Amino acid sequence: MDARTTHAATAARSVLEAPDIARVLTRIAHEIVERAKGADDVVLLGIPTRGVHLARRLAARLEEITGKEPGQMPVGSLDITMYRDDLRLRPARALARTEIPGDGIDGRLVVLVDDVLFSGRTIRAALDALGDIGRPRAVQLAVLVDRGHRELPIRADYVGKNLPTSLRETVKVQLTEEDGRDSVLLGARGTAPADGQ
Amino acid sequence: MKRHLISAADLTRDDAVLILDTAEELARIADRPIKKLPTLRGRTVVNLFFEDSTRTRISFEAAAKRLSADVINFSAKGSSVSKGESLKDTALTLEAMGADAVVIRHHDSGAPHRLATSGWIGGSVVNAGDGTHEHPTQALLDAFTMRRHLTSGTGQDLAGRRITIVGDILHSRVARSNVHLLSTLGAEVTLVAPPTLVPFAVESWPCEVSYDLDAVIGKSDAVMMLRVQRERMNAAFFPTEREYARRYGLDGERMARMPEHAIVMHPGPMNRGMEITAEVADSPRCTAVEQVANGVSIRMAVLYLLLGGNEPAVATTRTATEESK
Known part of the structure; x- marks a missing residue:
């Protein structure tokens, strides 16, 4: 794993840097407000690990735009591990936190937030997980990067950057909260299968 | 795993x-x-x-x-x-x-x-x-209960926590599993029982043994009371039940000598009046139902x-x- 990361890092090319990511998130926040006509009933749910950080950043921007007090925007996390369709292909994995905001998601507009949209299988799992938690008015999807290669009929409502990739490439999102810096890296795939699907 | x-x-x-x-x-x-x-x-x-x-x-x-x-x-x-x-x-x-x-x-x-x-x-x-x-899953749920009460939770082990297990150690699979698991998690385990109810070769277990409950109760973070398993007993292990309850049972007065934060645990089923009094079993410090x-x-x-x-x-x-x- 380590060997692959270092290899990918040396071959990787940065496609988005910190200021680009900041700009992109601000734009997505504005789009959410525009589409949801004020973002009053919006609940942001990030998909661990990096989706959660992105959801928190989006929430902060939405609070600025709509003039809400900091912390008023409902934001949470949705772990999809138990709903994955590839569970039986690998050893059981550790679970991440699912944190649904106090008022729940019934009748709200849920915006799922993830870092990379790839096969679409994560989002399918997230939709299944949502169904067990409540019944939102609508569900939308915001992603930082859409790298293509969908395997399911799923599309994002808000896309930070469309990044045409080949299947041999890897897309790695780094965020300050998790990795110490903000960037999106495009690298060549090693022998190990890519993570973050 | x-x-x-x-x-x-x-x-x-x-x-x-x-x-x-x-x-x-x-x-x-x-x-x-x-x-x-x-x-x-x-x-x-x-x-x-x-x-x-x-x-x-x-x-x-x-x-x-x-x-x-x-x-x-x-x-x-x-x-x-x-x-x-x-x-x-x-x-x-x-x-x-x-x-x-x-x-x-x-x-x-x-x-x-x-x-x-x-x-x-x-x-x-x-x-x-x-x-x-x-009984490994019982030990795991006991450790889980302790971790929730005695540490900050996720990711933590039980390093340095003092756990006292009291009662019929000899017949208890719960005690054996707990001793192994709790010591793996870094806790210091003390077994308290009458000498007749301490298992053979207990000195090879990763724990201390005491015959005096009052001596250890004041410095325990959790006290786990075990049921006296009469169905497994084929000999007289102690003179009378009253004597057992007096020396090794947990009553309100003994519980009051436990540290403020300490919890009382019981894997169930409880024999009220024997190893634990109803007062202790029903007190908010007893985690039996939570377990x-x-x-x-x-x-x-x-x-x-x-x-x-x-x-x-x-x-x-x-x-x-x-x-x-």
């Missing part, structure tokens, strides 16, 4: 913390309107109970059902076992029915180990209590970690070699 869960001693610190952390996340399912996950859909879990149990069997059943597994309950009473069927033939029957996991409680120590290493069945074996040997609720989360975590992933290819060869021995 390994393929089977037979003994708490088989778990490394990282295994144990992973189970506790997984249980911590799964505990949140209980607050949801739909208390179910699709993870083990299409898997079959057999509860194979040769000995009476309410708590553990129901707990395993609830855990497997919340993970969407199919559950088959098998109790020795009213089955072919009462007609003289051997463990091997019962196991072969279960294998033929395609059991992915067998949760076994047996009155003989070592029965789960036999089942896991004999090659009779291909699925995972989870020990739900065997004789006076081990039952935590049991479901722990058993979900164990089933998920054993069955949720792909089949470890190692296990098949291992059972095969052990069979040929």
Whole structure:
């Protein structure tokens, strides 16, 4: 794993840097407000690990735009591990936190937030997980990067950057909260299968 | 994690913390309107109970059902076992029915180990209590309860916490599993019992032994009271029940001498008036009911970690070699 990361890092090319990511998130926040006509009933749910950080950043921007007090925007996390369709292909994995905001998601507009949209299988799992938690008015999807290669009929409502990739490439999102810096890296795939699907 | 869960001693610190952390996340399912996950859909879990149990069997059943597994309950009473069927033939029957996991409680120590290493069945074996040997999921749920009360929670172990286990250690599989698991997690365990109820070769266990409850109760972070297992006793281990209760029972006055933050635990079933008074059992410091609720989360975590992933290819060869021995 380590060997692959270092290899990918040396071959990787940065496609988005910190200021680009900041700009992109601000734009997505504005789009959410525009589409949801004020973002009053919006609940942001990030998909661990990096989706959660992105959801928190989006929430902060939405609070600025709509003039809400900091912390008023409902934001949470949705772990999809138990709903994955590839569970039986690998050893059981550790679970991440699912944190649904106090008022729940019934009748709200849920915006799922993830870092990379790839096969679409994560989002399918997230939709299944949502169904067990409540019944939102609508569900939308915001992603930082859409790298293509969908395997399911799923599309994002808000896309930070469309990044045409080949299947041999890897897309790695780094965020300050998790990795110490903000960037999106495009690298060549090693022998190990890519993570973050 | 390994393929089977037979003994708490088989778990490394990282295994144990992973189970506790997984249980911590799964505990949140209980607050949801739909208390179910699709993870083990299409898997079959057999509860194979040769000995009476309410708590553990129901707990395993609830855990497997919340993970969407199919559950088959098998109790020795009213089955072919009462007609003289051997463990091997019962196991072969279960294998033929395609059991992915067998949760076994047996009155003989070592029965789960036999089942896991004999090659009779291909699925995972989870020990739900065997004789006076081990009861690993009980130890895990006890550790989970302690961790919630005594530490900051997820990711933590029990390093430096002082745990006192009081009562019928000799017949207690709960005590044995707890000693192994708690010492793996870094806790300091002290066993307190009359000399007649301390097991042989206890000095090889990773714990202290005391015969005086009052001497250790003042510096315990958790005090676990064990039931006196009269059904396993074939000799006089102490003069009278009153004397036992006076020296080794927990009453309100003794509880008051425990540190402010310390909790009272009991794996159940309780004998009120014997090892624990009603006053203590009903006090908010007693976690007996909470332990039952935590049991479901722990058993979900164990089933998920054993069955949720792909089949470890190692296990098949291992059972095969052990069979040929």
